[in-house]
Amino acid sequence: MSAAEPAAQAHALRAAARFIERAGLTGLSVTAGHDGQLIITVPCQAGPPAARAAAVAALAAATGAPEPARTRFRSMSWVASAGTIAGHPARVTTTISDKEEEQAP
16 A cells, blocks of 8 residues: 555545535445545435435536446346546445335335
């Protein structure tokens, strides 16, 4: 690990904190890699599938990312898009299970 990596990670986390405060969403999970790459996850507890997908779309737009893509593998789908936050690569994502969608109103 280089001396610059902890500084990049800390800078990314501070930038993500400011971003989340401006977005006004609670309960998000944020991970910053040693290289400063961010992953912001909208967890299942944040609401039903449609609400989580909408949150991903709103956050993605705020990062300058394109419309989120939906990728399906077996009984799970991932809704995700990648943009930047304060110069750091940032991916916004949520997962949706088939069971959740079947139970959604």
